[in-house]
Amino acid sequence: MTTTRTSTLAIRTPEGVVFSMQLASPITRFLAWVVDVVCISTVTSILGVALSLLSIINADFSRAVSILVFFAAQIGYGFFCEWLWRGQTVGKRLLRLRVVDAYGLRLQFSQIVIRNLLRFVDMLPAFYLVGGITTLLNARTQRLGDLAANTVVIRTPQIEQPDLEQMLAGKFNSLRNHPHLEARLRQKITPVEASLALQAIMRRDEFEPRARAELFARLGEYFRSIVVFPPESVDSITDEQYLRNVVDTIFRPRKRNV
């Protein structure tokens, strides 16, 4: 298990496969905590109003229940949410963070309890100063609670299955009219360039229209210079279409001679 400078936790399985998890930054964690504090305050305020109705029956009982509920919400919020959502609270869900075992193993209930109880020390003297300093000093951005529980907080961006078909299949590719030039393109292009073209196409809908046009213009100019195709095949198409054709050329399944 290693931690790189880019705040990733890399885990090597006994099978020799390495996978990595992106560690959450202290600032993101602080923001998640702020959201959680707001949640706890909201819940306790609502319950406080509801419980005040009990004072109609008995004021002493109402106050006692309020103290217990407030205490339970303060202490139990972290346990409950992280156990229910496998390492996430409302704040962590919103900011796409998750508590995981530092060895990549299943998160245990005892780990959740320990890391939450240790908040009593991490929040000293105020606003998680001890915890904050510890996360800054620790290579895996662990606060004392995480150290004791052997947990880390990671980023969990939305990960969906890659969908290459929607851009590669069933569309006309003018470069296919020149198989020898396609072969040269496959030969000359580097893996990094191939990945760049693929990423640009896959993420094209994430860009602002103007940025998208500028990006594809620059990429188009660059990729057109790698292999020069005849003008009748490329002049009438946009830079984005050209990139799509390049990606199709590189990643398209090819028939092999048996």
Add this chain to the structure above:
Amino acid sequence: MIIDLAKFIAAERPVWNELESILKKIEGDPHRSLPLDRTRRFHYLYERTASDLAKLNTFANEPETRRFLESLVARAYGEIHETREKSHRFQPLRWFTTVFPQTFRRHVRVFWLTVAITLAGCVFGGVATLLDPESRHVTMPFGHDSMKPSERVAQEEKAKHDRFAGEKATFSTYLMTHNTKVSIFTMALGMTWGIGTVIMLFYNGVALGAISVDYIADGQGKFLAGWLLPHGSFEIPAILIAGQAGLLLGRALIGRGTRKNLAERLREISPDVVTLIGGVGVLLIWAGLVESFFSQYHEPVIPYLVKIVFGLVELTVLILFLSKSGSKARLPG
């Protein structure tokens, strides 16, 4: 240059989908155990997906697919390589009567250390009060330094009305939550290599020793026993057990006499720490109820002898519970 990515994804996607569906089922119900054939299949799917990830890392530079596979492999790895026993469905009664006392006994030497530290504090506090009566302003908490014990006793015994009338439940829950917070804090300070826990235990001992000597020297020993024993017989051991949990954490951090690394030591001790602090919480609920509804009432409302006997019975029950309960039961694993 690159593996045929589209073909590769198309061919392997059913495997990834199947692995993901099994993972969702396992993650949805942590207590689920797969039958042998499904476990084998799960293992096969994990290995195949891990191999796909290795292939992708070696032959292609495609971050989206790699991230997706990394996330799948990471989730499956956590389930497959976990060697700690799967947590059983929580059974509160069994946990309290068996797991908690067994855990306490397993680390009883650390408990005796907490007793020794507290007693050292008691001696210090007591001697300080005898030699330097002015030290009471530093050593005695909760305003006990503001009047002589005999004055307080006279005041309590002359009281015509119940000063906790209409506030018993509130006072009781306040005591429970306050003491629980102090206990958690005592345990959590174990992360200072146990130093913070030792200071907390010693300080509690100082306060206890100073107050006790102050009352005894003023001829109020019977009042003191009747006041402290009913709730103290649970509250003081509870704080000591919280200290026990804190010192376990501290010992794991120091790691003397073991070759295991820090993470392994903490991993090993964390279930016991949680059990001990959970047991402390239960003991403090009882202590809070007794302190609010019983301890604060003195003669002539409740004879001191009754209170002392009640406290001694409680202490005996607690000692028997911690030393004997669940001794014949075997814990899984």
